[in-house]
Amino acid sequence: xxxxxxxxxxxxxxxxxxxxxxxxxxxxxxxxxxxxxxxxxxxxxxxxxxxxxxxxxxxxxxxxxxxxxxxxxxxxxxxxxxxxxxxxxxxxxxxxxxxxxxxxxxxxxxxxxxxxxxxxxxxxxxxxxxxxxxxxxxxxxxxxxxxxxxxxxxxxxxxxxxxxxxxxxxxxxxxxxxxxxxxxxxxxxxxxxxxxxxxxxxxxxxxxxxxxxxxxxxxxxxxxxxxxxxxxxxxxxxxxxxxxxxxxxxxxxxxxxxxxxxxxxxxxxxxxxxxxxxxxxxxxxxxxxxxxxxxxxxxxxxxxxxxxxxxxxxxxxxxxxxxxxxxxxxxxxxxxxxxxxxxxxxxxxxxxxxxxxxxxxxxxxxxxxxxxxxxxxxxxxxxxxxxxxxxxxxxxxxxxxxxxxxxxxxxxxxxxxxxxxxxxxxxxxxxxxxxxxxxxxxxxxxxxxxxxxxxxxxxxxxxxxxxxxxxxxxxxxxxxxxxxxxxxxxxxxxxxxxxxxxxxxxxx
Numbered sequence: 115x116x117x118x119x120x121x122x123x124x125x126x127x128x129x130x131x132x133x134x135x136x137x138x139x140x141x142x143x144x145x146x147x148x149x150x151x152x153x154x155x156x157x158x159x160x161x162x163x164x165x166x167x168x169x170x171x172x173x174x175x176x177x178x179x180x181x182x183x184x185x186x187x188x189x190x191x192x193x194x195x196x197x198x199x200x201x202x203x204x205x206x207x208x209x210x211x212x213x214x215x216x217x218x219x220x221x222x223x224x225x226x227x228x229x230x231x232x233x234x235x236x237x238x239x240x241x242x243x244x245x246x247x248x249x250x251x252x253x254x255x256x257x258x259x260x261x262x263x264x265x266x267x268x269x270x271x272x273x274x275x276x277x278x279x280x281x282x283x284x285x286x287x288x289x290x291x292x293x294x295x296x297x298x299x300x301x302x303x304x305x306x307x308x309x310x311x312x313x314x315x316x317x318x319x320x321x322x323x324x325x326x327x328x329x330x331x332x333x334x335x336x337x338x339x340x341x342x343x344x345x346x347x348x349x350x351x352x353x354x355x356x357x358x359x360x361x362x363x364x365x366x367x368x369x370x371x372x373x374x375x376x377x378x379x380x381x382x383x384x385x386x387x388x389x390x391x392x393x394x395x396x397x398x399x400x401x402x403x404x405x406x407x408x409x410x411x412x413x414x415x416x417x418x419x420x421x422x423x424x425x426x427x428x429x430x431x432x433x434x435x436x437x438x439x440x441x442x443x444x445x446x447x448x449x450x451x452x453x454x455x456x457x458x459x460x461x462x463x464x465x466x467x468x469x470x471x472x473x474x475x476x477x478x479x480x481x482x483x484x485x486x487x488x489x490x491x492x493x494x495x496x497x498x499x500x501x502x503x504x505x506x507x508x509x510x511x512x513x514x515x516x517x518x519x520x521x522x523x524x525x526x527x528x529x530x531x532x533x534x535x536x537x538x539x540x541x542x543x544x545x546x547x548x549x550x551x552x553x554x555x556x557x558x559x560x561x562x563x564x565x566x567x568x569x570x571x572x573x574x575x576x577x578x579x580x581x582x583x584x585x586x587x588x589x590x591x592x593x594x595x596x597x598x599x600x601x602x603x604x605x606x607x608x609x610x611x612x613x614x615x616x617x618x619x620x621x622x
Contacts, residue, residue, distance in 0.1 A: 117251035123174035139489035141418035175471025177246030190238035197231035229269040295343035400479035410436035414476035431589040445566040452577030453589035485521040503532040563596035
């Protein structure tokens with residue numbers, strides 16, 4: 115098939131430049147920042163914002179990632195990236211220089227580096243077994259481009275010109291403030307003779323009294339004047355240098371430069387995943403369906419939290435979940451600070467990462483290709499907003515349910531906490547009934563245990579504690595009926611009536 119992108123299976127695919135509204139709630143903004151750190155020149159963030167709309171597009175990316183797990187291919191791409199980065203640096207230097215000949219030199223170096231990068235990668239890809247549609251199509255495109263008349267002429271001109279310039283030797287006759295430049299006619303190299311004369315007096319390591327000249331990228335006026343005189347001595351070579359800049363001013367192939375940027379999307383994520391994997395955390399290729407809502411994940415975790423804890427050398431607890439048959443809603447209850455919100459974020463992160471064709475945290479995952487993902491997390495009060503917290507909750511959830519379709523996902527974290535238990539049960543029930551009617555996949559973190567038993571669509575999951583020490587959290591979220599303690603704990607913590615709070619008060 116013709117190649118158009120290593121990221122998209124269809125040409126002219128749109129790319130989102132604004133991060134999705136749910137990114138902050140799921141801490142995906144932190145994840146993307148960590149993945150793209152040090153790669154600002156590639157502007158990768160939009161690729162992490164853009165959800166794919168078909169299973170075929172997701173499979174296309176998964177195939178490419180599997181190819182990149184090959185060490186030989188990964189090394190070739192790394193070499194290509196270094197050469198392309200050097201090429202761009204040369205072009206920037208060419209633009210920043212003031213003297214014409216120096217601009218031409220940097221431009222020629224850029225073109226020669228680019229030709230070497232293309233030729234080397236094309237050769238490397240020919241010797242690697244590729245399984246993905248994307249890489250096979252790119253290999254064919256690159257082979258065709260490397261053999262094209264335009265590229266062959268560029269490479270030949272660059273190599274010939276570099277060789278001719280390197281072959282130039284000249285002599286400087288410096289007398290007082292005058293410099294005379296002449297062709298090299300086999301004259302003796304006096305600097306070498308001086309060194310040979312005094313080498314016999316060398317007695318081991320001694321202090322150097324030599325002066326070190328500053329190594330500046332920009333020529334000074336004396337060097338530029340010398341170079342102009344050298345150009346007069348070799349007019350044919352420097353005339354070719356002038357022609358090279360005019361003939362090959364736009365030598366970059368847009369498809370090659372787009373590949374150089376796009377492939378870093380995979381490289382950056384694989385590097386991020388490997389760093390976490392070195393601590394024992396697993397990543398897997400999810401099975402993604404646009405039809406089945408029977409989803410599951412094993413030994414999964416919050417990627418943002420994992421990145422933070424790994425850097426702090428702290429352990430991380432993994433969790434499992436699944437939905438079967440008519441089950442659609444995971445209702446998560448239990449004591450505060452037990453990992454419920456982290457679990458909800460994990461659920462959202464999994465689906466987003468799967469929707470952009472990447473590996474997901476866990477040892478196994480079956481996930482749903484959503485059309486929209488909505489989050490409703492608790493927000494601090496806004497002094498500019500005259501609405502009360504309950505009104506704000508109701509307005510936001512009403513807006514979400516008005517936009518959601520049967521293919522959407524809704525993640526709610528601790529809504530209706532500002533009202534009484536009776537009102538929270540009533541309002542929460544009405545919201546979940548609408549979610550059930552819409553047949554949405556959902557996670558609902560709540561202190562209202564009654565919401566976990568609204569029918570076959572709801573599944574109760576609870577955060578657990580150490581049996582012998584209820585104050586110690588395990589951060590494990592398991593499928594089991596709600597134990598009725600979540601609201602009691604919430605009230606006790608609100609009024610500082612927990613065991614720990616009472617002990618502190620007695621001491622004081």
